[in-house]
Amino acid sequence: MRFETKAVHAGREIDPTTGAVTTPIHLSTTYERSSDGSYTDGFMYSRGDNPNRRSLEECLTSLENGHDCVTYASGMAAISSVIEALPEEKPKRVVMADDMYFGVRTMLMETDIGRRFDIVTVDMTDLDKVKSTIESAPTGLVWMETPSNPQIKIIDIEAVAEMAKQAGAFSVIDNTAATPVLQQPLSLGVDFSLHSVTKYIGGHSDLLLGAVIAAEDNDMLQNLRAWQHAKGAVPSSFDCWLALRGVQSLSARVMMQCSSAKIIADFLEAHEKIEAVYYPGLKSHSGHDIAAKQMKGFGGLLSFKVKGSEKDALKVANSVNIITQATSLGGTHTYIEHRASVEKELTMAPDNLLRLSVGLENAEDLKEDLEQALSNIPV
Numbered sequence: 001m002r003f004e005t006k007a008v009h010a011g012r013e014i015d016p017t018t019g020a021v022t023t024p025i026h027l028s029t030t031y032e033r034s035s036d037g038s039y040t041d042g043f044m045y046s047r048g049d050n051p052n053r054r055s056l057e058e059c060l061t062s063l064e065n066g067h068d069c070v071t072y073a074s075g076m077a078a079i080s081s082v083i084e085a086l087p088e089e090k091p092k093r094v095v096m097a098d099d100m101y102f103g104v105r106t107m108l109m110e111t112d113i114g115r116r117f118d119i120v121t122v123d124m125t126d127l128d129k130v131k132s133t134i135e136s137a138p139t140g141l142v143w144m145e146t147p148s149n150p151q152i153k154i155i156d157i158e159a160v161a162e163m164a165k166q167a168g169a170f171s172v173i174d175n176t177a178a179t180p181v182l183q184q185p186l187s188l189g190v191d192f193s194l195h196s197v198t199k200y201i202g203g204h205s206d207l208l209l210g211a212v213i214a215a216e217d218n219d220m221l222q223n224l225r226a227w228q229h230a231k232g233a234v235p236s237s238f239d240c241w242l243a244l245r246g247v248q249s250l251s252a253r254v255m256m257q258c259s260s261a262k263i264i265a266d267f268l269e270a271h272e273k274i275e276a277v278y279y280p281g282l283k284s285h286s287g288h289d290i291a292a293k294q295m296k297g298f299g300g301l302l303s304f305k306v307k308g309s310e311k312d313a314l315k316v317a318n319s320v321n322i323i324t325q326a327t328s329l330g331g332t333h334t335y336i337e338h339r340a341s342v343e344k345e346l347t348m349a350p351d352n353l354l355r356l357s358v359g360l361e362n363a364e365d366l367k368e369d370l371e372q373a374l375s376n377i378p379v
């Protein structure tokens, strides 16, 4: 089956007891034990496994052609679990892309994970630097995120995954912004692909969930699976059900978001009040060729700098009508956000930069809204 077919069918079947086409939600936390000690479908207690979670994990495994998938209560629970699941004998050194998701930076600063692991950051668009950083000390984990946000940097996935392999390290990618539709990291040699399912896969800004898809069985996957149950940061059945509903339209949504994002990027690039646009679908983007090689489309996320100060950027964000000024990405609504004032002193975002997550509104309406918002700042 091809991607779109699997998105509708993988991990699901017509309900054998009722004929329901849509998978029922199973809210039961516990399952009856038979006299011989067995369980009808292998389910015993919902934290260990449940039908909705299993369906979602099977579907996501299938969508990225992996071996298995482990889901969590949020993208951050998936991220912290991946770092902690690094097998005992591996060096506790993690080489990370410098433009990492802001929540990861916060986690490293504010929790014990940042102290228990030696975290080294590097600009992963510079492959020579990545190689020398990985080789300068024994490394256990190499962490990519591409496209990154808000700077929309593109990393050569295959090259970095190979460097990790040569160094005996596991490679991980945060594939959230790319989505499984546009980017298939496991086929490029990456060991683990993770998602904030909260974003594009859920797709409607109404659930919180994280997932890690493993390329093959190994010690690290076994830690992830055992600790999912033992530590208990599991998603609810309802959120799994919502994610499975969302995933069915993932491809259609993302393809439209790609085409609208390109229309908006072209419009902004030609605009007199715009200093720079960061969208990998633009020929002017430094990562355009690599993105064209490893992605099926350039995504729905872009950033741009207005000509002017932080005050001007905020003025634009505060002047939109159709677009919503809000955080997050990958939903049906278009979101605009001034990351620097959200991230405060830890930020790496320029103060005149705005991030746009393109939704499913008509692209012409979005363009007109940006045009009128930009008319509020001086040339």
Ligand SMILES: *Cc1c(COP(=O)(O)O)cnc(C)c1O
Residues within 6 Å of the ligand: 074, 075, 076, 077, 101, 103, 174, 176, 177, 195, 196, 197, 198, 199, 208, 209, 210, 329
């Ligand atoms: C939102 C996000 C996360 C964190 O996911 P939550 O579901 O909010 O915990 C991680 N990585 C990226 C790229 C994200 O956009």
